[in-house]
Amino acid sequence: MAKITYVEHNGHATTVDVPDGWSLMQAAVTNAIPGIVGECGGSRACATCHCYIDEARLGDLPAPEEGELAMLDMAAAEVRPASRLSCQIKASPALDGLVVHLPETQG
Numbered sequence: 674m675a676k677i678t679y680v681e682h683n684g685h686a687t688t689v690d691v692p693d694g695w696s697l698m699q700a701a702v703t704n705a706i707p708g709i710v711g712e713c714g715g716s717r718a719c720a721t722c723h724c725y726i727d728e729a730r731l732g733d734l735p736a737p738e739e740g741e742l743a744m745l746d747m748a749a750a751e752v753r754p755a756s757r758l759s760c761q762i763k764a765s766p767a768l769d770g771l772v773v774h775l776p777e778t779q780g
């Protein structure tokens with residue numbers, strides 16, 4: 674379990690408990706957090722789950738695979754060094770307290 678805080682582009686923040694093994698996209702969609710769409714259901718085929726990870730915590734996450742980086746190129750909003758696909762990030766106690774910023778648009 675990890676407490677994850679999603680900060681929408683307008684600054685509205687929502688913190689949810691995410692069970693171990695759930696993706697950050699899955700938790701956002703389940704909790705109806707605006708700003709994450711997850712159109713492809715997490716199969717790394719849409720980039721509508723784009724998010725920006727708190728830079729100070731980037732090292733707590735496994736590095737993105739090549740396929741994730743390729744799909745990030747399709748993201749509608751600006752891609753930054755802290756950009757990730759939230760469907761590719763699985764919750765674990767190591768991510769407790771993580772803050773995830775959501776882009777202005779997903780498409």
Ligand code: FES
Binds near residue numbers: 710718721760761
């Ligand atoms: S939900 Fe489609 S790439 Fe993440």
